[in-house]
Amino acid sequence: MGDAGRRFLENLKRVPSSFVGSAHRRGKATSERDRSRAVFSNFFLHIHSVKTHIHSLKPNYTFGLGLLTAAFLGILTLTGILLMVYYKPTTGQAYISIKDIHYVVPTGRMIRNLHRWAAHGMVIVVFLHMARVFYTASYRRPREFNWFIGILLFILTLALSFTGYLLPWDQLAYWAITIGANIASSPQELTDALGLTRLFDPGSMIKRLLLGANTVGAEALIRFYLLHVMVLPIGLFLLLGVHFWRIRKDGGLSRPESAEGIEEAEVFVPSPSKTYGLMAVVRGRSEAVGKAPQNTVNSWPRLFVTELAVMMLAVAVVLVLSLAIDAPLKEAANPAIPENPAKAPWYFLGVQELVSYSAFMGGIVVPTIVLLGLILIPYLDREKQGVGIWCGGKQGRWVAYWSAAFSAVFIIGSLAFIVNFGWLRTWYPDIPQIVITLVNPGAVYTVGFAVWSMLVMRRYNSTRMGAIALFTCFLVGYIILTYFGTVHRGPNWDFYWSKADWPVH
Amino acid sequence: MTEKPTRRELAERLAFGSFFAAFGAATMGMVKLLMPAVMPEASTRVKLGHPDELPVGSSKVLSGNNLFVFSEPDGIYGISAICPHLGCVVSTLPEGQFDCPCHGSRFNALGEVFSGPSPRGLDWIEIRQAPNGILYADTATTVPRGTKWRRT
Numbered sequence: 001m002g003d004a005g006r007r008f009l010e011n012l013k014r015v016p017s018s019f020v021g022s023a024h025r026r027g028k029a030t031s032e033r034d035r036s037r038a039v040f041s042n043f044f045l046h047i048h049s050v051k052t053h054i055h056s057l058k059p060n061y062t063f064g065l066g067l068l069t070a071a072f073l074g075i076l077t078l079t080g081i082l083l084m085v086y087y088k089p090t091t092g093q094a095y096i097s098i099k100d101i102h103y104v105v106p107t108g109r110m111i112r113n114l115h116r117w118a119a120h121g122m123v124i125v126v127f128l129h130m131a132r133v134f135y136t137a138s139y140r141r142p143r144e145f146n147w148f149i150g151i152l153l154f155i156l157t158l159a160l161s162f163t164g165y166l167l168p169w170d171q172l173a174y175w176a177i178t179i180g181a182n183i184a185s186s187p188q189e190l191t192d193a194l195g196l197t198r199l200f201d202p203g204s205m206i207k208r209l210l211l212g213a214n215t216v217g218a219e220a221l222i223r224f225y226l227l228h229v230m231v232l233p234i235g236l237f238l239l240l241g242v243h244f245w246r247i248r249k250d251g252g253l254s255r256p257e258s259a260e261g262i263e264e265a266e267v268f269v270p271s272p273s274k275t276y277g278l279m280a281v282v283r284g285r286s287e288a289v290g291k292a293p294q295n296t297v298n299s300w301p302r303l304f305v306t307e308l309a310v311m312m313l314a315v316a317v318v319l320v321l322s323l324a325i326d327a328p329l330k331e332a333a334n335p336a337i338p339e340n341p342a343k344a345p346w347y348f349l350g351v352q353e354l355v356s357y358s359a360f361m362g363g364i365v366v367p368t369i370v371l372l373g374l375i376l377i378p379y380l381d382r383e384k385q386g387v388g389i390w391c392g393g394k395q396g397r398w399v400a401y402w403s404a405a406f407s408a409v410f411i412i413g414s415l416a417f418i419v420n421f422g423w424l425r426t427w428y429p430d431i432p433q434i435v436i437t438l439v440n441p442g443a444v445y446t447v448g449f450a451v452w453s454m455l456v457m458r459r460y461n462s463t464r465m466g467a468i469a470l471f472t473c474f475l476v477g478y479i480i481l482t483y484f485g486t487v488h489r490g491p492n493w494d495f496y497w498s499k500a501d502w503p504v505h
Numbered sequence: 506m507t508e509k510p511t512r513r514e515l516a517e518r519l520a521f522g523s524f525f526a527a528f529g530a531a532t533m534g535m536v537k538l539l540m541p542a543v544m545p546e547a548s549t550r551v552k553l554g555h556p557d558e559l560p561v562g563s564s565k566v567l568s569g570n571n572l573f574v575f576s577e578p579d580g581i582y583g584i585s586a587i588c589p590h591l592g593c594v595v596s597t598l599p600e601g602q603f604d605c606p607c608h609g610s611r612f613n614a615l616g617e618v619f620s621g622p623s624p625r626g627l628d629w630i631e632i633r634q635a636p637n638g639i640l641y642a643d644t645a646t647t648v649p650r651g652t653k654w655r656r657t
Contacts, residue, residue: 175593175607178591178592178593179591179592179593179607181592182590182591182592183591186591188624189624192624192625193624205540208540208541209539209540212539212541212545213541213544213545213546214544214546215546215592217545217546218545219541219545335571335594336568336569336571336594337568337594338593338594338606338607339606340606341606341607342593342606342607352608355591355608355622356608356609356621356622357622358622358624359590359591359622359624422620425618425619425620425621426620429619429620433624433625436622436624437624491606492604492605492606492609493606493607493608493609494609
């Protein structure tokens with residue numbers, strides 16, 4: 001055997017280690033430089049900067065909420081693809097295939113449970129993440145556009161959750177979508193009152209676009225399926241990419257001024273062949289030569305290990321839930337008999353409570369105002385101080401507490417009033433519909449909260465305080481209405497203290 | 506009045522304008538696909554039977570068609586069971602009222618709303634007699650409240 005043959009055998013023997021080495025070019029990171037390289041020479045790890053500010057690692061600042069959202073999204077994507085293997089989006093097969101997944105498919109029940117609980121988990125942490133970002137004023141310049149992207153992601157999350165609701169084609173699904181589609185067509189309430197429906201009917205156009213028909217049926221199922229597994233996920237992942245990218249470009253996570261501090265320090269000797277701008281990307285300070293951001297640690301391993309731990313936590317939570325509680329499935333859809341009560345998913349029950357006064361005001365106008373208000377927050381509050389501090393300090397915390405109390409008293413009081421005495425139509429049965437549409441609890445709450453936050457803004461001469469007041473009012477209002485719709489509304493949307501009091505039929 | 510664009514700027518604007526116009530037109534064309542030309546629905550015509558099969562004072566519930574039919578001395582009429590609020594199916598109460606399970610709208614025996622969020626009363630459905638004497642209802646055709654098929 002010649003020399004080449006010997007080398008061939010040598011190489012063959014070394015394949016395992018040389019293959020691993022070709023993918024993972026450096027061994028264990030033992031130096032500062034290795035740890036930096038671990039990040040910027042790895043496709044997956046270079047999602048983060050090489051250095052992470054220690055403030056960003058504080059667990060009680062972010063609570064890992066954004067990361068939890070991403071973790072739940074990961075679980076949802078994986079389990080969703082697995083469910084697609086057996087799910088059949090036709091009216092005749094959908095319900096049966098879900099039954100099959102539940103009772104026949106190996107691990108099917110577990111996968112479906114995981115998908116369901118991760119979806120609930122994602123909605124919850126998205127809310128909390130938004131609240132965290134708001135209360136720490138992290139939407140301020142230069143992050144205002146990323147706040148906007150975040151609101152779009154929030155809408156997409158809810159839309160994904162809602163479209164997923166129809167797919168089992170059970171009673172809950174069928175009637176939730178019927179109600180949802182009719183909310184979409186509720187601008188008719190206004191055009192009817194103005195006598196314009198004949199000429200201009202955006203309501204039924206949206207409904208037809210969504211359902212592909214006038215009623216929920218086979219066309220609606222395939223459209224919602226397409227939205228759920230294709231259109232909305234593509235949008236979500238695209239925007240998520242922008243969201244992550246902007247975090248880096250906007251200088252990492254927000255932090256209070258007190259945590260800043262970039263000082264002159266002899267860190268490394270610059271060499272002209274290297275771009276040190278890659279290290280420690282901080283806006284406006286890309287040439288950190290001879291200067292180094294203080295208070296930073298290497299992202300590898302600190303940040304990445306923390307993130308893995310948070311993701312494991314997310315998986316652990318949904319695993320335990322899925323083992324303990326099965327995802328609900330009602331009887332097969334029956335277009336002749338609605339569920340009584342027909343309730344939407346829990347995070348829409350606050351809206352459903354408002355819808356039970358006026359479909360157009362509660363289902364379209366108030367949510368649109370809330371979303372527009374959320375988007376505009378960073379453009380209306382352009383104060384500079386207080387970034388990264390919860391509610392911007394003691395004064396802000398007081399404003400938040402008082403606003404929460406105001407909102408709670410206002411909403412609970414008015415709900416008690418409505419349950420006992422009814423609303424306009426109870427007193428004046430012949431009242432024109434336009435009055436009902438314009439003057440109903442949803443509108444009253446919105447105006448009440450706006451007035452309250454205006455007063456707060458003038459009292460403290462601060463747009464930030466006004467924003468805290470408004471956001472807190474709506475958040476607390478949302479929570480109370482959701483609770484009320486979930487627990488206290490029973491058959492025929494009547495008030496009951498608990499489910500045990502529901503009439504038996 | 507802004508300054509007059511140079512020839513180059515004008516060409517640039519035209520170029521971008523044509524791009525967006527083409528993009529918009531293509532999008533509109535694709536959206537058009539989503540609007541169904543024909544509504545994929547079961548027939549809305551419901552056979553009710555000969556008038557003699559609906560004696561005065563009787564009523565019928567056609568739950569598959571979401572329709573109530575009432576026969577009274579002065580005629581036969583149909584009331585849709587679909588709540589105009591958000592499309593749930595109403596049920597009848599013993600005292601002749603209608604009641605929506607989803608958001609609590611209530612209607613009187615004529616389908617007029619007297620409580621709850623429904624923006625209008627229940628729709629009245631057209632009832633016609635075919636030449637062979639059989640009565641049909643068309644749930645897609647509404648008629649003004651009080652319109653009945655008169656016995657002759």
